[in-house]
Amino acid sequence: MTSMSFIITSILLPIFIQIGVGFLLQKRLKLNIRSLSRVQIYAFIPALIFIKFYTSTLSGAYILQISGFTILLFFILMIISAGVGKVLKLPKKKRKAFENAVILRNQANYGIPLITLLYLESGAELALSIHMVVLLNTNVLLNTVGLYNASSGTYTSKEALSKILRMPMIYTIGLGIICKYMHITLPESIMTTLTIMGNGVVPLALFTMGAQLAETKFDFKDYTISIAAVMRLILSPLLAFAMVYVFGIQGTMAQVLIIGASAPTAVNSVMLSIEFEGDAAYASQAVLLTTLLSFITVTGTIMLVM
Incomplete structure (x- = not known):
């Protein structure tokens, strides 16, 4: 078992x-902040995704299994959070923000650094390859269901599809798979460039996340944010653990899927709320609270699964 002191001092701290x-x-x-986020989305993260898929040992069956797991967990959480939101009798805009706080997880700014540091000395390539598949699926879900919620249901399916098709991650993963399975050898200068850019994701993602949190103000009177935090940080990894057990998933894949499910609320949920006139204040507070509490909850999750 990985010790608590190692997790805190070497990974989370x-x-x-x-x-x-x-x-x-x-x-x-x-x-x-918007420029920093765009640099990640359109340059650094695509470079990392390409490198991981180009050099990945994951089979097509594994990719489908990871994708199916991620999507199923997402919709289970969405159904539960929608039900809880109705029980709490939240107004529509706030209820949609509550749902996003539960279902949208920070697999980029938080997840990539976490998995990178956690598997730095053992199985980093495999763990990151698995995480990249999760990241791609969560980004698609964020820019469809998450975007729909952020706009309080006023965003059309055509506009959502247009948003997805502008995501460079989709084309990057496809290009990486094509180059890999067609045995296309890239020039060393291209590989070196992409590797360097990919290595820059971790610090840039964390600096951007800190900058976004600096703009957040918290309302301690709204107890529903705490309920959303418990569902995001505790219910989500518990459901992931149950699903891993039911589907017989083991080893590094099981660990990465459960740990990924314990990530705090996605920072991009705030950007979506701002851009599409959702409840941005609620989204910001959910991101801040879940990120701070994740220091404790993610430590516990890692200790249980490693």
């Missing part, structure tokens, strides 16, 4: 220190 640096930089310099 480096993550939160870099988030803290981004937080302080934003307070001091007022960085352009």
